[in-house]
Structures are given as structure tokens and as C-alpha cells.
Amino acid sequence: MQERLQEKLNILADSAKYDVSCSSSGSDRKNTGKGLGNASASGICHTYTEDGRCVSLLKILLTNHCIFDCAYCVSRKSNDIKRAAFTVQEVVDLTIGFYRRNYIEGLFLSSGIFKDADTTMERLVRVAKKLRTEHRFNGYIHLKTIPGASDELMREAGLYADRLSVNIELPTERGLKLLAPDKTFTSMEKPMGFISNTITALDDTRKLMLSTPKFAPAGQSTQVIVGATDESDHEIIQTADRFYRGFQLKRVYYSGYVPVLADNRLPSLSTQVPLLRENRLYQADWLMRFYGFGAHEILDSGQPYLDLDIDPKFGWALRNLHLFPLDINKSDYEMILRVPGIGVRSAQKIIAARRFKSLGWENLRKLGISLNRARYFIVCKDRALETKQYTPETLRHLVLSAGNSKFSDLWGTQTSLFG
Amino acid sequence: MIWLLYDGSFEGMLTVVFETYEYKWKELHIRKEGITVPLLFTETKTVVTDEEKAKRVWKKLLDLIGSKGVQTVWAAWLSEKESIEDTILGVIRYAIDSKQNVLSDFAHPDVLQLQQTAKSVGREKHRMEAFVRFQLTKDGIYFSVINPDFNVLPLILPHFRDRYADQLWFIFDSRRSYGIYYDLEKAVFVDFIPNSLLSANGVSKEAFGEDEDLFQELWSDYFKSTNIQGRKNTKLHIQHVPKRYWKYLVEKKS
Numbered sequence: 001m002q003e004r005l006q007e008k009l010n011i012l013a014d015s016a017k018y019d020v021s022c023s024s025s026g027s028d029r030k031n032t033g034k035g036l037g038n039a040s041a042s043g044i045c046h047t048y049t050e051d052g053r054c055v056s057l058l059k060i061l062l063t064n065h066c067i068f069d070c071a072y073c074v075s076r077k078s079n080d081i082k083r084a085a086f087t088v089q090e091v092v093d094l095t096i097g098f099y100r101r102n103y104i105e106g107l108f109l110s111s112g113i114f115k116d117a118d119t120t121m122e123r124l125v126r127v128a129k130k131l132r133t134e135h136r137f138n139g140y141i142h143l144k145t146i147p148g149a150s151d152e153l154m155r156e157a158g159l160y161a162d163r164l165s166v167n168i169e170l171p172t173e174r175g176l177k178l179l180a181p182d183k184t185f186t187s188m189e190k191p192m193g194f195i196s197n198t199i200t201a202l203d204d205t206r207k208l209m210l211s212t213p214k215f216a217p218a219g220q221s222t223q224v225i226v227g228a229t230d231e232s233d234h235e236i237i238q239t240a241d242r243f244y245r246g247f248q249l250k251r252v253y254y255s256g257y258v259p260v261l262a263d264n265r266l267p268s269l270s271t272q273v274p275l276l277r278e279n280r281l282y283q284a285d286w287l288m289r290f291y292g293f294g295a296h297e298i299l300d301s302g303q304p305y306l307d308l309d310i311d312p313k314f315g316w317a318l319r320n321l322h323l324f325p326l327d328i329n330k331s332d333y334e335m336i337l338r339v340p341g342i343g344v345r346s347a348q349k350i351i352a353a354r355r356f357k358s359l360g361w362e363n364l365r366k367l368g369i370s371l372n373r374a375r376y377f378i379v380c381k382d383r384a385l386e387t388k389q390y391t392p393e394t395l396r397h398l399v400l401s402a403g404n405s406k407f408s409d410l411w412g413t414q415t416s417l418f419g
Numbered sequence: 420m421i422w423l424l425y426d427g428s429f430e431g432m433l434t435v436v437f438e439t440y441e442y443k444w445k446e447l448h449i450r451k452e453g454i455t456v457p458l459l460f461t462e463t464k465t466v467v468t469d470e471e472k473a474k475r476v477w478k479k480l481l482d483l484i485g486s487k488g489v490q491t492v493w494a495a496w497l498s499e500k501e502s503i504e505d506t507i508l509g510v511i512r513y514a515i516d517s518k519q520n521v522l523s524d525f526a527h528p529d530v531l532q533l534q535q536t537a538k539s540v541g542r543e544k545h546r547m548e549a550f551v552r553f554q555l556t557k558d559g560i561y562f563s564v565i566n567p568d569f570n571v572l573p574l575i576l577p578h579f580r581d582r583y584a585d586q587l588w589f590i591f592d593s594r595r596s597y598g599i600y601y602d603l604e605k606a607v608f609v610d611f612i613p614n615s616l617l618s619a620n621g622v623s624k625e626a627f628g629e630d631e632d633l634f635q636e637l638w639s640d641y642f643k644s645t646n647i648q649g650r651k652n653t654k655l656h657i658q659h660v661p662k663r664y665w666k667y668l669v670e671k672k673s
Contacts, residue, residue, distance in 0.1 A: 002633060006640055013644035034584040034603075044549050045659070047670055049646045052655030059645065097634050098641075100561060100586055101553045103669070136585075258649045273649050352523035363526040 011084040015064040020255045024056040024105035024140040026218035027162035035136030057108040066112030070180040072228045075112045106140030117148035128160035147187045163218040171239040175229040195220045196247040219250035227274040228257040232304035241295035254281040280306040314340040318392040324377040341374030420446045422463040427451040430473035437472035449504035483514040488522045495536040497570045506532045544574040550667045556626045560587045566594035580606040635669045642670035
């Protein structure tokens with residue numbers, strides 16, 4: 001019995017791990033009436049995998065039996081692997097046992113599609129319902145929504161879960177056609193639209209009636225696989241931007257394709273995971289969500305790929321040298337945010353500290369600003385360190401030769417996927 | 420130069436701050452009693468903790484730097500760094516002289532030092548909230564031993580009290596020999612470990628129930644299964660989970 005449970009956990013955790021989301025943030029669910037647990041608004045990573053990813057939730061599939069045959073997925077029906085399925089009670093017991101020992105923030109439950117969408121979705125909802133009502137569990141619950149499930153089940157899911165997600169997986173219709181013939185863009189976007197509309201509708205009701213129930217308080221997210229098909233970074237960022245604006249998504253996750261299956265539609269099994277490209281996409285995503293950049297400022301059809309050697313903010317600054325240098329003691333917050341080497345926290349500190357006195361290089365260095373990049377784009381109280389006029393090419397070279405990229409020794413030169 | 424010594428309590432330090440104004444001491448260092456001070460040519464004085472004086476300083480501070488500000492001061496003090504009291508006094512003097520909330524003046528050396536120290540303490544607090552691993556005893560107590568770099572038990576208490584409201588739990592700081600015990604009603608500081616948990620060589624293995632081993636094994640298995648070999652990145656892993664924390668972690672023990 002115990003061995004069987006261990007085996008199930010191994011199989012169903014192993015097949016869930018390619019879903020990169022492990023976020024437990026964004027919900028402020030309280031522990032009411034001395035139940036168990038609460039949600040931490042900023043989330044907590046209780047450990048990290050050896051590949052450096054945050055482990056915040058117990059992330060498992062209810063089952064890896066699946067009627068779909070998506071080429072990129074280990075659980076596809078034509079793949080010859082061990083199959084397993086948890087009972088509702090087993091998932092509940094594991095979650096509670098782990099949670100009480102402070103291993104996790106909660107549960108991220110997904111599933112292969114067995115029988116049909118409604119049956120699968122109903123089973124996922126049942127786990128969440130049992131946790132919330134029978135165990136008075138207020139920890140974080142992330143449920144995967146199954147495209148094609150009824151509105152009624154989706155609504156119920158949102159009442160118990162903190163976050164819902166639908167993974168689009170492939171950023172374009174042609175990618176889906178090639179690798180996931182059972183899915184269409186429309187069928188994936190329908191639940192996203194439903195969740196988004198329900199959140200907005202309940203928010204409106206809440207303004208009039210405070211007792212309106214919470215619906216997925218941590219919002220919804222999705223994931224796109226990078227490097228399984230031939231989409232450009234520009235297409236990926238366009239899709240992400242559309243999701244952020246169209247469906248108010250909290251997060252789009254980018255998952256560098258890990259070659260797990262031999263299939264002539266996919267990159268070969270010896271292909272490296274495109275970690276650097278994935279990292280640059282996340283940086284671009286951050287620029288859109290926290291730095292006030294528009295998608296069109298990061299990439300366009302003339303430049304469809306992100307520069308792997310330099311981060312996208314530095315790239316943008318090199319294309320816009322006419323806007324620099326900025327006076328760090330006078331410029332707006334919005335512009336300071338755009339200086340390479342200055343992050344959100346540093347920008348806020350600059351704004352706060354300069355109310356007391358004009359800032360010099362030493363102050364900036366102690367605030368934690370990466371001057372080896374920032375110094376070419378700003379002036380401050382002290383005489384300018386750099387007064388020369390640089391071309392984008394020299395600046396790029398100067399910065400690159402000054403600092404060793406943290407990636408250079410780690411992954412070597414990345415092989416280009418499509419020649 | 421005078422060395423002012425206090426009993427190591429937060430109220431004690433605030434009393435010293437009060438008396439530096441009362442007696443107009445200008446050149447001074449503040450240290451906890453028991454810390455070695457230079458013997459030659461130094462004057463030392465032990466300040467007796469006075470609740471009234473401490474309260475007046477606290478109220479003044481609340482006025483000047485707000486509740487977020489005094490939280491920062493308190494967190495920095497919990498670092499137990501040897502000269503943190505001098506830094507705190509520097510900040511208080513600066514706040515009193517300039518009559519404004521100076522905690523965002525990151526270009527002031529004492530403010531910066533205070534903020535950076537408070538940040539390190541905050542990071543350790545967060546790590547303890549993440550890395551505490553409870554083991555369930557036969558008596559039904561979720562038990563954990565930690566020895567954090569800074570004295571963060573007072574800072575993590577609200578988090579654990581709010582979260583684990585329906586289970587008995589006990590977190591013991593072995594470096595500072597005290598802990599927090601939650602009895603389903605309230606969380607209190609205690610300076611002992613319950614006898615049932617002790618054996619000749621530390622914490623008793625006998626104290627834990629059968630399920631405990633099973634859950635630890637399941638968790639270690641889960642940790643292994645969730646790793647993606649093709650993405651291995653040891654440097655990043657260690658950056659997130661520095662080796663000195665591994666001793667807490669069930670999944671890093673094998």
C-alpha cells in the first residue's frame with residue numbers, strides 16, 4: 001500500500017514537472033476560524049530543485065492517463081510509459097501531511113484528460129472542495145482547467161482555487177496544428193475568456209456587495225513551450241502581450257523545450273534545452289510587466305529574435321542612445337527604470353534618497369546599482385565618469401568585455417535550434 | 420569616550436539612548452554586557468533598564484519614523500551585530516536633529532547600514548519561514564529545531580501562529596536556547612525543550628510516530644521526481660539554498 005503510494009507519487013510528480021509554474025503568490029486568503037493554513041501574498045519557496053527552480057507547491061497530476069496525443073507531452077496516449085492515478089483522498093492526505101510539516105504552500109493539481117473534459121475537471125474540483133470544506137484548508141490551491149469543461153465546473157473550480165491556468169503550450173495556431181492536433185487556439189482561449197470575465201464580473205459585484213465570494217483571487221496564468229516549434233521570440237512576445245491585455249493574465253510562463261520524445265516533428269533528443277533564450281524571454285516579460293515597456297519596444301518584425309548576448313533592456317537602450325544620459329537627480333521614475341543596471345527597487349531608492357541630497361557615484365554604488373552598465377547612461381552630482389560619445393557598437397563591446405556573463409561558463413555557446 | 424553597557428534587552432538599549440540625552444554623552448559606544456571592551460583608558464558604565472525611559476524613546480521614535488521605521492530598527496537590533504547599537508543611535512540622533520522620517524535617506528551612512536542590516540535579518544526571517552521542517556511527535560506536537568544566523572524567532576512567530584492555528588507546534592532555537600510553543604490558544608516563548616523530545620544525544624528518534632518516516636520519505640521522493648536533469652544548474656541551486664541550511668531540510672539529508 002505504502003509502496004504503491006510512493007510509486008504513484010514518483011510517476012505523477014515526474015509527469016507534472018514540465019509545468020514550470022510553481023508560484024504561490026498573489027492570494028491573501030486568511031486562516032479564518034482556526035482552520036489550517038493561509039496564503040502568503042508574496043509566496044514562499046520552501047526548497048529549490050537541483051535545476052534551481054522554486055518548489056512552493058506539491059505539483060502533481062491526478063492521473064497521467066490521457067486521451068490526447070500531443071507530440072511534445074510525455075503523457076501523450078501513444079507514449080509507452082507507466083500510468084498511474086491518485087484517488088481524491090490520496091491527494092488530500094498528501095497535501096495536508098506535507099503542508100502541516102511546512103514543506104509546501106499548497107497544491108498545484110493538473111491532470112491528463114481521461115474519458116472527457118468534464119469528468120476530469122469534476123475530479124480536480126472534488127479534491128479542492130474536499131480540502132476547503134472538510135479540512136478547512138486555507139493554503140494555496142492552483143488548479144489546471146481542462147479546455148472543454150462546462151462553465152458550471154469552471155465556476156466551481158474558481159470558488160475553491162486561488163489560481164486557475166490553461167496552458168496554451170504552443171504560441172501559434174500553426175504550432176498547435178503541427179504538434180497538438182486535438183487542440184485549437186479557440187478551444188484554449190475560451191476558458192481563459194471565461195475566467196477573465198468571471199473575475200471582472202465578481203469584482204464589479206463586490207463593489208456593491210462585500211460578501212461576494214472570491215473567484216480565483218490569484219488570477220490565471222498560462223505556459224508556452226519555447227523551442228519545440230519554429231515560432232520567433234517576436235511571435236511569442238506578441239502572444240504573451242495579447243494574453244496580458246486580453247485576459248488580464250497574472251503570468252505567462254516560458255518553458256524551454258526539454259526533448260523527451262523522439263518524433264520527426266520535434267527537435268532531436270540530443271538538442272540542448274534553450275535555457276538562455278528562455279531567460280531572455282523572461283527578461284522581456286518583466287520589462288512589459290514591471291518596467292512599463294510595450295511589446296513593440298522590445299521586438300518587431302525587423303528584429304524577430306532577442307539578442308542572446310545582452311539583456312533586452314540594454315538592447316533597447318543601445319537602440320535609443322539619443323534619450324541618454326539621464327540626470328539621476330532629476331529624471332522621472334519611469335525613465336530611471338529604463339536605465340540598464342537599475343532595477344525596480346534601486347529606482348525607488350534613488351527617488352526616495354535624492355529628496356535628502358543630491359546623489360553621487362559612491363551613493364549609487366552603495367545603493368546596489370550595477371554601475372558597470374548604468375554609468376554609460378547617467379550623470380549625477382559628481383563629474384561624469386564617462387563623457388565621451390559612444391556608438392552602440394562600442395558600448396556593447398565595452399559592457400560585454402567588462403563583465404563576464406553569468407551564463408558564459410554555465411551553458412557554453414547555445415546551439416541554434418533551427419540552423 | 421565612554422562605553423555604555425546594557426542588559427541585552429531591547430528596552431535596555433532604548434534606556435541607554437534616553438540617558439545619552441539625559442547626561443549629554445556625546446562620544447560613546449553602546450554594547451551588551453558581557454562583551455569585551457578595550458581595558459585601557461576606557462570609562463565604562465552599566466545602564467539599568469528603565470521601562471519608563473524606554474517607552475518615551477519608543478514613542479518619540481514612532482512619531483519620527485512611523486511604525487514601519489521602528490520595525491526596521493527592531494529588526495536590525497535582532498541581528499545581534501556587535502556595533503548595531505551605535506548604528507541605531509546614529510540613526511535616532513539624525514532623526515531627532517532633522518525632525519523628519521530619515522529612513523529613506525539611503526545616502527546617510529548610518530541609515531544605509533541600518534537598512535542593510537534589517538534587510539539581512541528580513542532575509543533570514545523569510546528563510547526560516549521557508550526552511551523550518553516540522554516532525555510530528557507521538558504526543559502530536561509538530562516540532563522543529565533551528566539555529567538561525569540572527570535572532571529571528573520573535574519575527575517569525577506571527578507567521579506560524581496564523582498559519583498553523585489548528586495544530587500544536589514547537590520551534591526551538593538551539594543556538595540561543597529558547598523556543599516558541601503554540602498550545603492551540605497562544606504562542607509563547609519558552610526556554611526549555613519538553614522532556615519527551617530529549618534523549619542522551621540530543622533530540623530523541625523515539626519521540627516521533629510511524630507516519631513521520633513515511634512522510635519524510637515521500638517528500639524526499641517528490642523532491643527527486645520534480646527535478647529536470649536536462650536543466651541541472653548546481654550554482655543556482657546553491658545560491659537559493661545555501662549549504663548551511665541543508666541540515667534543516669529533509670530532502671537534502673540523504
